Amino acid sequence: xxxxxxxxxxxxxxxxxxxxxxxxxxxxxxxxxxxxxxxxxxxxxxxxxxxxxxxxxxxxxxxxxxxxxxxxxxxxxxxxxxxxxxxxxxxxxxxxxxxxxxxxxxxxxxxxxxxxxxxxxxxxxxxxxxxxxxxxxxxxxxxxxxxxxxxxxxxxxxxxxxxxxxxxxxxxxxxxxxxxxxxxxxxxxxxxxxxxxxxxxxxxxxxxxxxxxxxxxxxxxxxxxxxxxxxxxxxxxxxxxxxxxxxxxxxxxxxxxxxxxxxxxxxxxxxxxxxxxxxxxxxxxxxxxxxxxxxxxxxxxxxxxxxxxxxxxxxxxxxxxxxxxxxxxxxxxxxxxxxxxxxxxxxxxxxxxxxxxxxxxxxxxxxxxxxxxxxxxxxxxxxxxxxxxxxxxxxxxxxxxxxxxxxxxxxxxxxxxxxxxxxxxxxxxxxxxxxxxxxxxxxxxxxxxxxxxxxxxxxxxxxxxxxxxxxxxxxxxxxxxxxxxxxxxxxxxxxxxxxxxxxxxxxxxxxxxxxxxxxxxxxxxxxxxxxxxxxxxxxxxxxxxxxxxxxxxxxxxxxxxxxxxxxxxxxxxxxxxxxxxxxxxxxxxxxxxxxxxxxxxxxxxxxxxxxxxxxxxxxxxxxxxxxxxxxxxxxxxxxxxxxxxxxxxxxxxxxxxxxxxxxxxxxxxxxxxxxxxxxxxxxxxxxxxxxxxxxxxxxxxxxxxxxxxxxxxxxxxxxxxxxxxxxxxxxxxxxxxxxxxxxxxxxxxxxxxxxxxxxxxxx
Ligand code: ADP
Ligand code: ZN
Ligand code: ZN
Numbered sequence: 141x142x143x144x145x146x147x148x149x150x151x152x153x154x155x156x157x158x159x160x161x162x163x164x165x166x167x168x169x170x171x172x173x174x175x176x177x178x179x180x181x182x183x184x185x186x187x188x189x190x191x192x193x194x195x196x197x198x199x200x201x202x203x204x205x206x207x208x209x210x211x212x213x214x215x216x217x218x219x220x221x222x223x224x225x226x227x228x229x230x231x232x233x234x235x236x237x238x239x240x241x242x243x244x245x246x247x248x249x250x251x252x253x254x255x256x257x258x259x260x261x262x263x264x265x266x267x268x269x270x271x272x273x274x275x276x277x278x279x280x281x282x283x284x285x286x287x288x289x290x291x292x293x294x295x296x297x298x299x300x301x302x303x304x305x306x307x308x309x310x311x312x313x314x315x316x317x318x319x320x321x322x323x324x325x326x327x328x329x330x331x332x333x334x335x336x337x338x339x340x341x342x343x344x345x346x347x348x349x350x351x352x353x354x355x356x357x358x359x360x361x362x363x364x365x366x367x368x369x370x371x372x373x374x375x376x377x378x379x380x381x382x383x384x385x386x387x388x389x390x391x392x393x394x395x396x397x398x399x400x401x402x403x404x405x406x407x408x409x410x411x412x413x414x415x416x417x418x419x420x421x422x423x424x425x426x427x428x429x430x431x432x433x434x435x436x437x438x439x440x441x442x443x444x445x446x447x448x449x450x451x452x453x454x455x456x457x458x459x460x461x462x463x464x465x466x467x468x469x470x471x472x473x474x475x476x477x478x479x480x481x482x483x484x485x486x487x488x489x490x491x492x493x494x495x496x497x498x499x500x501x502x503x504x505x506x507x508x509x510x511x512x513x514x515x516x517x518x519x520x521x522x523x524x525x526x527x528x529x530x531x532x533x534x535x536x537x538x539x540x541x542x543x544x545x546x547x548x549x550x551x552x553x554x555x556x557x558x559x560x561x562x563x564x565x566x567x568x569x570x571x572x573x574x575x576x577x578x579x580x581x582x583x584x585x586x587x588x589x590x591x592x593x594x595x596x597x598x599x600x601x602x603x604x605x606x607x608x609x610x611x612x613x614x615x616x617x618x619x620x621x622x623x624x625x626x627x628x629x630x631x632x633x634x635x636x637x638x639x640x641x642x643x644x645x646x647x648x649x650x651x652x653x654x655x656x657x658x659x660x661x662x663x664x665x666x667x668x669x670x671x672x673x674x675x676x677x678x679x680x681x682x683x684x685x686x687x688x689x690x691x692x693x694x695x696x697x698x699x700x701x702x703x704x705x706x707x708x709x710x711x712x713x714x715x716x717x718x719x720x721x722x723x724x725x726x727x728x729x730x731x732x733x734x735x736x737x738x739x740x741x742x743x744x745x746x747x748x749x750x751x752x753x754x755x756x757x758x759x760x761x762x763x764x765x766x767x768x769x770x771x772x773x774x775x776x777x778x779x780x781x782x783x784x785x786x787x788x789x790x791x792x793x794x795x796x797x798x799x800x801x802x803x804x805x806x807x808x809x810x811x812x813x814x815x816x817x818x819x820x821x822x823x824x825x826x827x828x829x830x831x832x833x834x835x836x837x838x839x840x841x842x843x844x845x846x847x848x849x850x851x852x853x854x855x856x857x858x859x860x861x862x863x864x865x866x867x868x869x870x871x872x873x874x875x876x877x878x879x880x881x882x883x884x885x886x887x888x889x890x891x892x893x894x895x896x897x898x899x900x901x902x903x
Contacts, residue, residue, distance in 0.1 A: 145196055147171060147207060149179055149189035150225070150236040152249060154502075158192055158236055160199040164206045171207065174215025174222060176248065178208045188249045190240055192222050216248055216454075220517045221479060227513055233811075233875055233898045234502035242503055243477035245454065247447035266345040269315035270301065270332065273342040284340055293331045298340060300325035315346055361400060361433065365552075368394045371545050372401055378543025379521040384512060386491070386537045387525045389547030390556060390786065391757025392721075395525045396426070397551070399487050400433055402523065407434065407467045411484025411520075412460060415470045416511055418493035418718070420444060424696055425720060426489075427470055439466035441475040444692075454479055473498060473507030476514055483518040486511045490718060491524035491533055492750055497903070504899045508533075528753045528788050531746055531795045532806045550761070557728070557759040557766035559784050560584070564732075565773040575671040576663055581729045581769040582675070589679060589708060593726040593764075597668060597711045598755045600736055602685040603627035603636065604667045605660035610650035617647060617658070623852040629687070630666055640854045668711050668731060676709065684712035717754040726766050728759040733772040737779055740849060742804045743903055745779050749791050752783045805903065809865040811878060812902040815845070816856040816895040826885060826894050827859040833881045838863055838874070856895070875900075 148158040161179050163171055171177065173191050180186050186208065198204070217225075225239040276284055281302065288295035304316055304324060322332060335341040364372060371387065375398070378385045389395045403413045415430070417423055420442040431438050441453055453466075460481040461467030469475055473496055488496075488508045496507040508524065515522040524533055524542070537544035550556060562578035572579050588595050607625035609616050617626045619637035626635035628646070636643045649656050660667075669683045682688075682698050689695040695715075701707045705724060710716060736748040752770065760766020772780055782791045800807045813830065817823035827845035834842045843862040851858055865874050882896060 144168075144194045146194070146198065146204075147177070147191045148193040148195070149177060149207075150192050150240050151179070151181065151187050151189040152241045153181075153187070153237045154235050155237060156235050159189070160201070160204065162204050162206045163194070167207060167210060171210055172215055173219065174217040176211035176216060178211065180205055180208060190217060190222075190244075192226070192236070216244065216479075218479060220514075221477070223517055224476070224510070224514055228503050228505050228510060230872075230875075232503050232505050232900045233879065234504070238502040242474065242498075245447045245450035247451050268318040269344055269346045270318045270321050270341050271315040271344065272301070273336075273339045275339045276341075288340075291334070293327050294335050294338075297321075297325045297327050297331050298335060301341065315344070318343060361404065362397055364397060364401065365394065367547060367549060368398055368551070371547050372398050374545045375402065375523065375543075378545065379523075382541075382543045383515070384522045384541070385524070385543040385545060386529055386533050387523060387545050387547070388529050388534070388537075388788070389525070389527060390550060391527045391753065392550045392554065392761040393527075393547040394551040395489075395527075395547065396429065399489070399523070399525070400430070402485060402487070403430075403434065403468055406484040407437065407461060409484065410461065411482045412457070412466070412480050413468045414475060414478075414480065414483060414486045414511070414514075415468060416475060416486065416488045416496075416507060417470065417472060418490050418495035420472055423470060423472075424699065430468065430470060434468050437461050437465075437467040439469045439471075441469060441471035441478060443472065443474060457481075473505075473510075476507055476510055480518065483515065483520040485520055486515045486522045487525065488522065489525045491526045492528060492530035492746075493718070494747070497901075499899070499902075500897070502897070504897075504902070506901055509901070527757055528750045528791070531743075531792060531799065534792050535796060535806045552762075554760060554762065555765040556786050557756050557768045559756060559768045559770060559786075561775045561780065561784065562769050562771045563773070563775050564771050574675060576668065576731055576771075577671075577675065577729075578769070578771050581771060584727045584767050584769055585676070585709070585729070588727040589676065591726075592705075592724075594702065594705070594707070594722060594724045595709045595727045595729065596716055596725060596755070596758055597672070597709065597729045597731060598713075598716060599663065599665050599668050599711065599731040600713060600751075601627075601662070601664040602666065602687055602713055603638075603664040604630040604670075606662040606664060607660075608635070608647075608658040609661050610652065610655060611657065611659050612655040613650060613653045615650050615652035617644075617651065621852070621855045623850055627664065628660055630670070631687075639850065663731075665711050665713055672709055672711065679708040680706065681709045681711065682707045684710060684715050686713070686715075689715070714751060714755075716758070717751055720758060721761055722758065723762050725758055726760050726764055728755055728766065728768045730755060730768065730770045733770050733777075733780060734774060737774075737777060742799070742802075746791070746795050748779055749783060749788075752780075753786065753788075756783070803864060805901070806867070808867060809871050809900075810902055811863045811865070811871075811875075812899045813861045813863075813878070813882070814848075814897045814899070815859050815861075816897075817893060818855055818857070819893075820857045822890065822893070823857045823859055826888065826891060827861065829888060830881060830885045831861050833884065834861065834863065834878065837877050837881075838865075841865060871900075 145163055146160050147163055148160050150158050171191060173193060175191050176188050177191055178186050179189050225236055225243060228239045229236045285295060288298060301316060301321060304321060336343055375385050387395055406413045417426060423440060427440055439453055439456055456465035457469055457478040457480060459465030469478060488511050491508050498505055512522045536542045560580055562580035564578060567573045567578045574582060585595055605628040607616050608628055617635055619626055619642050621642055622637055622639045624637060624639050626637055629636050633646055634643045635646060650658060665683055665685045669681060672681050682701060684698050702710050703722060730752060736751060756768040759768055815823060815827045831842060831845045841864050845859040845861045848858055848860050865871055885891060
C-alpha cells in the first residue's frame with residue numbers, strides 16, 4: 141500500500157479539531173504540511189485550509205473527500221509554526237482554525253471560497269527600474285562614456301548609474317529604481333529616454349516590496365556603563381543556564397541599550413531576533429532608535445499594515461537577514477506568528493503590560509507566555525524586560541524558573557524622580573484647589589514653564605466628564621445597550637458609550653424628574669485640557685488620547701511636536717505613560733491616583749503601581765532630576781507609599797502574600813467562561829446548567845455563575861463562571877472536562893442563541 145494517503149487540514153472556521161481529506165494520485169508527492177489547499181465543506185462550499193499533517197491512517201468516516209486543489213509550491217507555514225498553533229489551541233482552549241486566522245494574513249486566503257472564482261488577494265507591486273542595456277553590457281564602459289561626451293547630462297546620468305550600482309563589471313546588469321536614480325542624478329525623465337533610445341540603458345518593470353526602503357546608515361553602538369556591562373554578562377550567563385531571563389531595570393537604566401547589544405550578537409551569528417512591544421503607539425521611538433543601528437534588516441509588524449503589506453513582511457521574515465530580508469523584527473503580539481527561520485532571541489519589553497493579552501476574539505492568548513513557548517520551539521533565548529515586572533514573572537524568577545538580572549540605577553546616575561504627594565482632600569477643605577489642581581502641582585508647573593521645561597499631566601479617563609447627574613434626583617444617563625454610564629464629550633457635544641460606541645446629543649432635561657440642568661461629575665482629559673488653557677493661557681497645550689489620535693499619523697504628530705519642544709504641556713491617558721523618552725520633560729502630574737487604586741480587580745494594586753512608576757519614569761530622564769506630583773485623597777494608601785520610595789520589591793512581597801492568602805495567580809490557574817445571551821432568563825438558565833455541571837467535578841473551585849461588573853454590553857447579558865485550579869497539577873485533564881461540559885451545554889435546546897467564550901489566564 142502506498143504511503144501518505146491522507147491529509148489533516150485546518151479550516152479557518154470555529155470548528156473543533158482538524159479535518160481529514162484524501163490525497164488523490166495527481167497530488168501525491170506534491171503536498172506537504174503548511175501548504176494551502178482547497179477542500180469542500182458541506183455540499184457546496186470550498187474553503188482554503190492548511191495541511192497540518194500527512195499520514196496513512198484512514199479516518200472512521202463513510203465517505204472521505206479528496207483535496208481539490210493546492211495553492212502553494214512552498215508551504216506558507218513551517219513545522220514550528222504549526223506546532224505553535226497547536227500549542228495555542230490546546231492551552232487557550234480554542235480551535236486550530238481560530239489560531240490560523242489570527243496567524244496568517246487574510247490575503248493568503250483567496251476571496252472566493254467557491255472554487256473556480258478563485259482569485260489571489262495579494263499581488264506583488266511592480267516598479268520602474270533602470271539597468272544597462274544588453275547591447276551595451278558587453279562594451280567597454282569607457283567607450284560608452286566617451287560616446288556621451290557631447291551630451292553632458294546623459295553622460296552624468298550614466299556615470300551616476302555606474303556609481304550607484306557599484307561599477308558593475310561589463311556584463312553585470314544591476315537594476316536600480318528609476319525614481320532613485322533620477323533623483324540622485326537630478327536629471328529629467330527625457331535624459332533617461334535618450335539613453336534608452338541609444339540602447340545604453342533600458343527601463344523595465346520589476347516586482348518590488350511595498351515596504352519603503354530606508355537608507356542603510358548605521359550608528360555606532362554606545363559603550364555600556366559598568367552596571368550595564370555586568371547586567372549584560374549576567375544575562376548571557378543565565379541564558380545558557382535557564383534560557384529565560386527577566387531583566388528588572390528601573391526606568392531609564394539602559395535596558396534598551398542592553399537589548400541592542402544582544403540583538404547585534406544574534407544578527408552576527410546569522411540568527412533572527414523578535415522584539416515584542418505591547419502597543420503600536422510605542423513603536424515609533426523604538427523603531428527609529430533600532431533602525432539607526434540595524435538599518436534595513438529591521439522589520440516592523442503591527443495590525444495597521446494592509447493585508448498585502450503583511451504578506452510582504454512575512455516573506456522578508458521568511459528570507460531571514462542573509463537573504464536580504466529581516467534579521468530583527470519589532471512588533472506587537474501578532475508578530476509571534478511570523479515565519480521566522482532561525483530565531484535566536486525573543487525580547488519581550490514591558491513584559492508586565494496588559495496589552496500583551498488578547499481578550500477578544502479567540503485565540504485569547506498572552507503574547508509573553510506564547511513568546512516563551514515560541515522561543516522554546518526554536519531553541520532560542522527569551523528576555524523579559526520591565527521596570528516593574530508582573531507579579532507572575534517576578535515570582536518565576538524568585539522561584540528559579542527564570543534567571544533574574546537587576547539594574548538599580550539610571551544611566552548616568554540621574555536620580556529617579558522625586559515623588560511629591562499632594563493631598564486633594566485637604567486642599568479642597570482649605571479651598572486651595574484651582575479647578576482640579578493642587579497648589580503643589582501648580583507650583584511645580586509654574587517653575588517648569590519658567591525654565592522652559594516640559595510637563596505631562598496624566599488622567600486615566602478620556603472625554604470631558606465620566607458621567608452626568610441630575611442634581612435634583614440623582615438620575616444618571618446610561619447606555620441603553622450596555623450597563624454603563626455615558627461619558628460626556630464636550631468637543632462633540634455628545635454623550636458616548638465607551639463600550640459600544642452608542643452616542644446621543646446632550647439631554648437638556650433629566651430623564652427621570654424632567655428638571656433642567658444636568659451637572660458633570662468627575663473629569664477626563666478633555667476637561668483637564670480646557671482648564672489648563674484657562675489657568676496657563678500662554679502655555680502651548682496638547683492632548684494625547686484615543687479621541688485625538690484617530691487619524692493615521694495623529695499620534696506621531698503629537699509626539700513629535702512634544703519632542704521638538706513645540707508643546708509645553710501634554711495631557712493624556714495611559715498612552716503617554718509608556719516607553720516615551722523626552723529630553724526636556726521635568727514635571728509629571730498624576731491628577732487622580734485614587735480611581736486607579738479603587739478598581740475592583742485582583743490586579744488593581746499591581747497595575748496602579750506599574751502605571752504610576754511608568755508615568756513617573758517619563759520625568760527627568762536625561763539631565764535633571766524630575767519631579768512627579770501625585771494628587772490623591774488618600775496619601776496613606778500603602779501602594780502610594782511604595783510608589784513614593786520606588787519600592788518594587790515590597791510591592792511584590794505584599795502582592796504575593798495577598799495572592800497566596802486568597803488563592804489568586806500565580807498560586808492558582810484561572811479559567812473564565814463567559815456566557816452571553818440577549819434574554820436574561822435564558823442566560824440564567826444556561827449558566828446554572830453549566831455551573832452545576834462543573835461543580836459536580838470541581839466543587840468549590842468553581843465560582844459563580846455571576847454577573848460581571850459590566851453585566852450587559854451591546855444588548856447581550858453576560859454571566860461568568862470562574863474556575864480556579866491548583867498549580868501543582870497539569871491543567872490538561874481539567875481543560876478536557878471543561879470542554880466536555882461546554883459541549884454538553886451546547887446540545888441543550890435553544891443553546892444556539894447562546895455565546896460562549898473561554899478565557900484561560902484571563903488577566
Ligand atoms: P530604559 O530602556 O531602561 O528605559 P534606555 O535604554 O532608554 O533605558 O536609556 C535611557 C537613556 O539613557 C536613553 O536616552 C539612552 O540613550 C541613554 N543611555 C543609556 N545607556 C547608555 C550608554 N551606555 N551610553 C550612552 N547613552 C546611554
Ligand atoms: Zn432628576
Ligand atoms: Zn453601550
